Amino acid sequence: MHQASVHQNIPSVTEMATSDYYVYVYIDPRNFEEFYFGKGRGSRKNAHLFEDTDTEKSRRIKAITKAGMSPIIRVIARNLTEHDALLVEKTLLWKLGRQLTNVSSGHYTDKFRPHNTLHVELSGYDYEKGIYYYNVGDGDVRCWEDYKEFGFISAGQGKRWKDAMLGFQPGDVIAAYLKGHGFVGIGQILQRASPVRDVVIKGAPLLNLPLTRQELSKNVDSDELCEFVATTKWHRAVSRGEAKWLANSGLYTTTHVRASLDGQPLTIDYLEREFDIDLRNLVA
Secondary structure, three states: OOOOOOOOOOOOHHHHHOOOEEEEEEEEOOOOEEEEEEEEOOOHHHHHHHOOOOOHHHHHHHHHHHOOOOOEEEEEEEEEOHHHHHHHHHHHHHHHHHHOOOOOOOOOHHHOOOOOOOOOOOEOOOEOOOEEEEEOOOOOOOOHHHHHHHOEEEEEOOHHHHHHHHOOOOOOEEEEEEOOOEEEEEEEEOOOOEEHHHOEEOOEEHHHOOOOOHHHHOOOOOOOOOEEEEEEEEEEEOOHHHOEOOOOOOOOOOOOOEEEOOOOHHHHHHHHHHHOOOHHHHOO
């Protein structure tokens, strides 16, 4: 909440229903820069003119007055409930926050994207974390024991499998399935998949680690055909001999590298029981 602009308590039902609130802006007449947004009713918009505090807003107003001018005060939205006024105010603060003198960001902070994050994709804003089936694809290139020991998963050697790996997002929960054995791990994606040659784990290039499957480097110089790797935190991981499986029970499997488990409550319930973990809580 920013100084003197937002009440500390949650509005009552009666207050929320009153439509006499407005949102206002203070503008510096020296450069026509907007420097403060607030919400209020009655004469609230003029109250800042009489404040004598050591805030950036007050210092700005004093500087304008010293220059023989007065701040331009304009109402930019009116006939609002307090709820709507707070939301409009917060939207403006988020948009122009770094240019303003508001002390803090007001109500609804948790509903707005943090500043300085437009260069990255954020869970809850650009995508939602999910619970996914992941097919280990154990063979000449891949090995569950390598995944388990060093904390990663992979797929590649072709566009179809590369694209499947690129579908995983940081925070996604995965249930690793090993064909012929069952489910062997519950993990969470740490970093989006990238070419194996670029992956570093615990300060060392992945390809320099003592991997069981050295063929992980196959087609290493090709962005289309190389293995794509996503680093992973294993919350639960067992050996292939301890894999979790129940024959003829309707548990979900597929030959695809990646598949959503959103529509597979039976499989999710089974995984939660067998691995003693709350999958849904991990993606909350």
